[in-house]
Amino acid sequence: MSTRPDNAVALVTGASKGIGAAIAQSLAADGWAVAVNYRSGEAAANEVVAKIEAAGGKAKAIGADVTTADTKALLEQVTGELGGPVLALVNNAGVARDNIALQLTDEDWDVVIGTNLSPAFKLTRDVLRSMIKARYGRVVNIASVVGPRANAGQSNYAAAKAGLIGMTKTIAAEVARRGVTVNAVAPGFIATDMTADLATDEIVKAIPARRQGTPEEVAAAVRFLASDDAGYVTGTTLYVDGGMSA
Template identity: 45%
Template structure:
């Protein structure tokens, strides 16, 4: 089978870290890039344009990771349209924040964050894992956060979701390792994206030993490595990319 039929799916791939990962995988691998988006089709098409600009190729695919039926329908339809295609790499990147002190947190703010980050991980990975097992190869990379490692005040919902994915990463990696499938998590600290645009960078930099925010590209290099054949003996790991925050 030609590499033309092998895909890397990046959820939430239209902006920020997800977009950087799409572009880096297009540069570093021969995978077709499958860019998932929920609502912003323009941004997804822009990411695809940038993937093509660096010599890659790909497609966009619309589904809401938090909705099991939406995920199932979109991926099944996609597979029927290209029966020879195989998704070998999955980057679970889609996530949202709804920050606030726990005492004031509304059930909706808790549920929305859990549904997108944690249930999104289940919905997409569960849909693709069987094929990876049958093919005896796969790379699953879960984008988590420093919030899930050390906790961040005002992010109890986000920390809960990301901490749960960290634990799931460790368990799932043990179930599938014999079939050459690796499952790892990447935990960024403060990265320059839309999500951190409202933060007080000057003050926060003082907490960071490297004394700066990271870039989406720095995260994307790490993900591209984990998605490669070179990383075949790394599994069940949570790799921080935080500028030294612990």
């Protein structure tokens, strides 16, 4: 069982608000130096950094569009600015472009796959070398209950999230002997900007817990999977969904 090196850095993509922001703050509270990645929300990302620093943590806002970024250069930038190797990667960046399959455009398909799935693979592939060298690494992919559970109007989103779960299992098996774990967290109906316009009262009737989840509840699951205590947990998906997947 290995322990986290003192100079270890965590990179959280899409971390300027919602689930990503909560994850960044939770990891910082657990002692990680955190790179708060954002695409366009610079002010919001800086607010997350300020909250982390006010609580005694270390963080930097890192602007990059993960759909087009040179992932190796991004990882080098994070290491340079925070002073250590990226040994925790949380692939959280995501978008939704919902429509029934008959009306889903090629662009809507490509944008969702190209944001929710492809960058997660590229960043994971490129960060593994430093993790293997350190004999310590934590990759957490933010999937969704929609991956294994049908939700009409989200074939693109479901494909991307199911792909994340499949990728998680496969890469976990490849690196398990090297002290690197790869897991997924699958949120259900979480109170974020992405769900703000949905019919909350109707949706929660189908959730056994009869309420929405919070970003902090998702972050708590990620914090555990990124910790030393989760060293023997790999290739799994932890559902944070109030019983939706039961």
